[in-house]
Amino acid sequence: MDTGLDIENSAQLIAYLVETGWIDTAESASTTVLHGGVSNKTVLVERANGDDWVLKQALPKLRVQVDWFSPVERVHREALGLRWLERIAPPGTTTPLVFEDFDHHLIAMAAVPQPHENWKQQLLRGEVEPDHVEQFATLLGTIHREGARRRGELEPVFGDRGFFESLRLEPYFGFTASEVPEARRFLLDLIDETRAHIETLVHGDYSPKNILVHDDRLILLDHEVIHFGDPTFDLGFSMTHFLSKAHHLPERREQFVIANNAYWTRYRSMVADEPWADDLDARAVRKTLGVMLARVRGRSPLEYLDETERSRQADAIVTLMADPPGSIPELASAFIQHISGLE
Numbered sequence: 001m002d003t004g005l006d007i008e009n010s011a012q013l014i015a016y017l018v019e020t021g022w023i024d025t026a027e028s029a030s031t032t033v034l035h036g037g038v039s040n041k042t043v044l045v046e047r048a049n050g051d052d053w054v055l056k057q058a059l060p061k062l063r064v065q066v067d068w069f070s071p072v073e074r075v076h077r078e079a080l081g082l083r084w085l086e087r088i089a090p091p092g093t094t095t096p097l098v099f100e101d102f103d104h105h106l107i108a109m110a111a112v113p114q115p116h117e118n119w120k121q122q123l124l125r126g127e128v129e130p131d132h133v134e135q136f137a138t139l140l141g142t143i144h145r146e147g148a149r150r151r152g153e154l155e156p157v158f159g160d161r162g163f164f165e166s167l168r169l170e171p172y173f174g175f176t177a178s179e180v181p182e183a184r185r186f187l188l189d190l191i192d193e194t195r196a197h198i199e200t201l202v203h204g205d206y207s208p209k210n211i212l213v214h215d216d217r218l219i220l221l222d223h224e225v226i227h228f229g230d231p232t233f234d235l236g237f238s239m240t241h242f243l244s245k246a247h248h249l250p251e252r253r254e255q256f257v258i259a260n261n262a263y264w265t266r267y268r269s270m271v272a273d274e275p276w277a278d279d280l281d282a283r284a285v286r287k288t289l290g291v292m293l294a295r296v297r298g299r300s301p302l303e304y305l306d307e308t309e310r311s312r313q314a315d316a317i318v319t320l321m322a323d324p325p326g327s328i329p330e331l332a333s334a335f336i337q338h339i340s341g342l343e
């Protein structure tokens with residue numbers, strides 16, 4: 001049942017919270033619509049007792065330029081993610097779930113306290129803090145390592161990969177394969193490879209945009225495509241952000257390459273002894289190439305890259321796909337070399 005509740009409408013939301021007993025009639029709560037996401041309505045509820053919440057309600061149609069639909073049930077996948085990450089991820093790196101409403105397809109979680117800033121904004125200003133990069137690697141390494149070790153509990157919960165297929169594999173790799181003929185074979189093989197590696201808990205949206213920095217600590221948000229699958233997807237997805245910013249901000253290029261390689265090295269050392277980490281280097285290189293191209297030619301291009309930068313990135317990546325570098329640091333330096341040659 002969906003009674004048409006719109007959480008961005010403050011009066012409706014307060015009435016709903018009172019009716020459902022989550023807040024008291026006498027309590028004065030205020031609501032603020034939060035921006036930054038594209039696939040949910042996200043609202044901050046500030047309560048008199050300071051115990052603030054963020055509510056997310058899934059949108060059936062994403063707020064992007066092209067028509068892009070996705071079932072609203074995915075918000076309940078995020079609730080599962082919140083429940084399990086709280087047990088698996090390092091303490092304080094996720095926000096506890098407060099409640100989940102299956103009728104209205106919404107969830108409530110603890111709000112990250114102010115002051116906080118979205119990590120993407122800091123990075124785009126060229127502020128690359130090595131300690132933040134290390135935390136970003138430790139957080140992912142912990143999720144992947146513990147996720148694989150707890151496979152028996154997690155695979156039954158997160159085994160469905162439907163949202164990952166429709167929100168990641170198709171729009172990133174599948175669509176890009178149809179747009180860039182020279183990369184088609186590489187990307188179709190990458191889809192097969194991703195589907196074949198069912199190894200651990202994968203976040204699926206592991207990006208600086210989904211990180212808030214509070215008190216110099218990183219907090220991870222946005223778990224709606226979390227699933228049991230191929231960990232190198234998270235690696236390719238995240239390193240694409242460091243390398244694309246290295247491209248976009250020439251005066252900070254060296255820092256972003258250093259950050260990328262430090263991230264990789266820290267992550268690699270955390271999972272080195274895990275049985276699934278055998279051929280990690282080659283797989284991480286291929287995923288990074290795939291996502292780097294998808295973020296300039298797929299359905300969800302990086303908005304801070306202009307047309308010239310997108311074309312340059314596509315040229316460099318297509319060239320590298322023909323003979324992929326043997327390691328992540330080699331990929332980073334080869335990419336920068338190609339980019340610099342085209343500037």
Ligand SMILES: Nc1ncnc2c1ncn2[C@@H]1O[C@H](COP(=O)(O)OP(=O)(O)O)[C@@H](O)[C@H]1O
Binds near residue numbers: 034039042110210
């Ligand atoms: N628990 C939270 N505390 C504070 N702000 C939050 C919280 N959850 C989300 N936000 C804010 O809302 C924005 C969108 O949330 P996100 O979970 O990324 O939604 P979407 O799935 O639409 O991308 C975030 O970038 C952040 O600014």
Ligand SMILES: [Mg+2]
Binds near residue numbers: 038209
């Ligand atoms: Mg988000």
